[in-house]
Amino acid sequence: MAWYDEAVFYHIYPLGLTGAPKQNDYGEPVHRLNTLLPWVDHIKEIGGSALYIGPLFESVGHGYETTDYKKLDSRLGTNEDLTAFVAYCHEQGIKVIFDGVFNHTGRDFFAFKDIQANRENSQYKDWYCNVNFWGNNEYNDGFSYDNWGGYNLLVKLNQKNPAVVNYICDVIRFWVSEFDVDGIRLDAADVLDFDFMKALRRTANEVKPDFWLMGEVIHGDYSRWVNGETLHSVTNYTLHKALYSGHNDHNYFEIAHTVRRLQNMGTLKLYNFVDNHDVERIYTKLTNKAHFAPVHVLLYTLPGVPSIYYGSEFGIEGRKEYGSDDSLRPALNIEDYKDSVKTNPCTALIAALGKVRQAVPALSYGSYAELMLTNRQFAYARDLDVTRVIVSVNNDDAPAGMHLAAGNCAAYIGALSGEKVSVQDGHINITQPANSGEIWVPEGTDLNVKPVKAQSVNVENTDSINTNIEASSVDTEKATDMVVEDTQSETTKAEDTKAAAPKAETAKTASENTASETTAKESESESTPNATASDDPADPETITVDWSKSPESMTVPELQAAVLAKLSGNGPVDAQMKKTVTDNIWHDSLVNWLKSFR
Known part of the structure; x- marks a missing residue:
């Protein structure tokens, strides 16, 4: 038994919560991280025992274009601030994990700057994937390279290069020795090299007892990542989708089917959530706001490790706007919510669930x-x-x-x-x-x-962030x-075979104005609450998809065929994946699934 087996997580996106500027001028540090110390007390009050916070380290904008892995972002403060922050969390009995953005760096990272200066003579030219000195890009570097998600702002590291592997492992050692961190959430783990993750796991086993590695993975057989050689856990996007659509569609079969499918993957301690910094708030996604209660009862009691994204315990709204994630990552003042456990039924429920989870070992x-x-x-x-x-x-x-x-x-x-x-x-x-x-x-x-x-x-919302709550x-x-x-x-x-757990395709987009990172992990469209099943017996594998039709106008077999086509574009579609699609005969659920592919 490790601490993470019975953890209740709280998730903070610090650049957003502290109201930091969107762009980093690399000026004098501003000690915004210290303003989050009262949030640690709040986490404890609502029954939290662990904090996932990040990204934290020096970057250009949204935090995922790292400039320096060993320096706290100047917009948040100094390394001393981060050391003191983690120490305070530990004093309150709260473990801390950082965001590890190891798939790519920003263009201001020292290795990339050296390539810009020395080109073919750079000792770091093999630190990145497919650096081509015969190419060029929109920055007029005079060379091209592999990036993440189509954005040259995010330069893809060569994880097969031993020098890169050793460097990142040393970063983990530094984070433990300097900040006493308890684990890492690996950004974009579903595109990380497996040998690279094995090296990270060996380092995790070395640096600290029960050091936790959790990866961002969207869909697939999670046991590929969660095992004794790679990661301890991954993000449970499959359950995330089922929890809100299963309520919007009045379809508990979808949730139950999802749990059974996850159980068939093995005894995995997955990281469960209903929203995060990349997807719309749960309160926004729910057609019937009263479903906030049963959704969270399930979150805290189904197999896995529950997590709450900052602010959602207050029932705040958050919708993607104009391709930007800014509205999902707002600045909040904890003083505005200081009595929420007593006055806000959403917060009171979350606090009660946190305490029940900690008091009842069977739930862990x-x-x-x-x-x-x-x-x-x-x-x-x-x-x-x-x-x-x-x-x-x-x-x-x-x-x-x-x-x-x-x-x-x-x-x-x-x-x-x-x-x-x-x-x-x-x-x-x-x-x-x-x-x-x-x-x-x-x-x-x-x-x-x-x-x-x-x-x-x-x-009832009084504005886009602050809310007045009534039961x-x-x-x-x-x-x-x-x-x-x-x-x-x-x-x-x-009816038990009617619901499936739609998977989502991962993609990231960047806002032109803020270069903000957005991961399109799910359909953000509203589900119709009264979804109906179809009895159309057509075989979806024999259907030619008419892509000019809107998803809403497609029949169930057409939707199934379209989803299968989208899945096949990501790689081989095995028998279980086909069965998952064909078992789902719920029109609205399939519409949402198809829309999740960007």
């Missing part, structure tokens, strides 16, 4: 077993030794009854509501309120959590006597 280490599944209700168990914890969620606008197989105890307590239910004939009978979720723990579990409303959260009540007139058995009906079994 327990096995997963599906108990009940319909389009609108979902329940599962997390079993650890003789302890069974039960999670129930409901995306319907009416309460729903559930009959769920319980563990070997006399009664359960709702960790969020405080409600007590007795075990009868090995089951509990509960009524799950509308648009809500609950974590049922054996009576006597030491939680130290005050009851909160994990339902019908409503946020709306459950519509008791819509109460239902329906009881769903934990053994699936034949209808449930038949």
